[in-house]
Amino acid sequence: MTKLVEKAASLLREGAVIKVIGYEEGSNKTRPFFCEKAEDVERLIYNGRCTNNLAVYLTKPELLGSGKVAVVATVPTMRSIAQLVKENQLKEEKFLLLTVTKEDEVVEFSGFKEMNDYLADIQLVIDTKEQELINKLDGMNREQRWAFWQQELSSCFKCYACRAACPLCYCSRCVVEVNAPQWIEPWASPLGNMEWHINRAMHLAGRCTGCGACSDACPLGIPIHLLTHKMMEDIDRDFGATFNNSGNVLSTYKVEDKEDFIR
Amino acid sequence: MDNSNIYLPHLMEIEKITDEAPGVRTFRLKFKNEEEAEAFDFKAGQFGEYSAFGEGESTFCIASSPTRKGYIECTFRQAGRVTSGLSKLEEGATMGFRGPFGNTFPLDEWKGKSLLFVAGGIALPPMRCVIWNALDTRENFKDITIVYGAKSVNDLVYKGELEEWEKRADVNLITTVDPGGETPDWKGQVGFVPSVLEKVAPNSDNTIAIVCGPPIMIKFTFPVLEKLGFKDENVYTTLENRMKCGVGKCGRCNVGKLYVCKDGPVFTKAQLKDIPPEY
């Protein structure tokens, strides 16, 4: 029995939480698991294959129920939680945050601040395959990049899995679901697809934490996360915010900001 | 029928616009194409998909009676994109119509019986079709009672026709407004439709009840009808579900194995018991 399983069992038995949101083994991959009974805790696992971002469930009240909920968070999940906290979307007393270290030790955070401190020292890691794609994009000129994205996004069929998997897409009525006026075509079309993805990248500007859930979720394998990733690089350069610490950079004004049109 | 595009609307001209109540309008429509006008027929209870070109389609019942040829009418409340678009149209403008879709009130089966109509607010339109149909063939039915209510006097629709029905000796019309909705010169009842219905207590003997209204009104009217002795197979209502195609293909109005656009919108209370409560 792993330390995680032990911890979950004791939390549930003591009634400290009404459920533990973590991961279990699925069909050839891991998947989110909502553990409500102590006898199910053996199903909880935690390893490098656990890649779903569980923060997406934390803004759904009908899933959480009433009572405290424990979350077994990976680093990308924690980054998303940190951003949700900065956007005032999560109540601290509702959640019990846990993570598991490389040595399989369970860390329980006393609150959001402790989680943030833990995160502060961890840099965003980009794996080689990703870096290759990013380098490829960087090597393109404007026309080539536009052609690249037109090509990639032409296969998009507007399933909105990217939006559904993103923890920061929590709007109860997405912009593409507003029909009066119809800002963005909801159906799949060359123009509509570009409109949607560009719009989403803009709405995530300054907020995206680089978890990659969007492109992991895309059934067609479109590298959507690169759009938001490159957006974040721009934000970093122009506004000084990073993946680790963006806060509400586009909705905050500082006296030191270099734009002077507002003075 | 086989080679025609079921999604292509007939072009209709708006002949007359009547403002019924705040935000509620009635359009009288005629087919722009003579042949289509000739070929068109429908039965009470059926609905159509009405297009505001540039905005989309919206689902309304055909509110006029099939006994009156040469035009159809629809009544709608301005609520979203399409109805707002329709509200901007003037007399003489062109809009679209697809239909008639859905099933019908089985008026033939009701011959010789008495009819009790119970409606609330904007739900009088689907009933108006069958009321006029019944009145135009008055000899087929025994007693006709109409209990109709709205939030306030202003919200009552078809005010002109309510007056006509009031004057008729062969119709017993009871109108009511919600408490607080009455005006100083209001002569009708004051009270919610279910409670007024209970007060009036129409006879359930050999009588068919037709009920249309917002879900909350139906919820409280059904028990009253049961108390008055109406059997479930003799209580009719219309279901509203979000619809798009109107022809049983897009899947939106699917409830259990039924499609509200094909097997409805007219259902009996007995039939409703057998379908999942997803409407």
Next chain:
Amino acid sequence: MEKLYINKNGLDQWFKQMIKGGSHVYAPVQGRDKVDFKRVTELSEVASDFVQTTQSIKKAVFPKAESLFSYQKSGKNVEVQDFDALSVSDKVLWKIRPCDAAGFASLTGIFNWDYKDKPYNTRLEKTTLVSFSCSKSDSYCFCTSVNGGPGSTVGSDIQITMLPGEGALVEVLTSKGKALVELSADSFEQLSKEIDKELYLAKVPVHFALEQVKEKLSVAFDSPVWQQQSERCLGCGACAFVCPTCACFDIQEDAKGSAGRRIRCWDSCGFSLFTLHTSGHNPRPTQSTRWRQRILHKFSYMPERIQKMGCTGCGRCSRACPVDMNILEHLTSIAE
């Protein structure tokens, strides 16, 4: 039904003739990480070693977005132009799987029960389905549990079974198939010996008894299983969109000033807005009610209504789901 033999050169010849004849040929093509249908002009572009494509090829007859008609407004008048049947090209869907071909049978049922759907039928008429029987399957496949199989010819115009080391067995099943074969009649030979197709088919184990599932479903409406199974579901449309039988659609308006088109596009019963009334009332307000609708519609309502299955066991939904909602797993647990 006619059985023919074709060798490797013959296949190449036939394919070239198809392209020359002007048909648009769609076939599985290896992409960056996934195999998916693309328009091809050479046999060499077709992917060889894969179990299943990511998406179905239903878009050949039911595009992800299509124009139902177009209109122009001028003053108080409106002119409409009907759907143009002539704009639809002849298509050959090459190397689809038996589960895909069976999916077309379900779609045809939906689009033709009661009213006939002209855009769908126009496209289907001009489409020839060439399926290849399956020599491999994976753990997501369950065609044999839903009245299908790796060598099922239901819905196909032609079925090809590759014979390792040799050419292929060609089963010509319909007149459309025959017409396609005649494009290059001398590429084909008569069979010199009986070929037992079964020898070349994948073994797909039966995981549940369909009748048992249907029986359990007919009384399962209020079961807690829906809530339990759907907790992690994100409510996206991935499963519905990759599915060969899902045909729920939306009707939208593509309006630009005084002209526009009425568009039909894919929709999913899993979206929260699918059944939302303008008043704000939603008959299926939670993800669990929507998950229940998906399963019941496919396995209960649709078979009862139009005697067609709403699922062909291709497993695409389970492979595509970001949170591993595995339909086979759920059905097996319902059957127990």
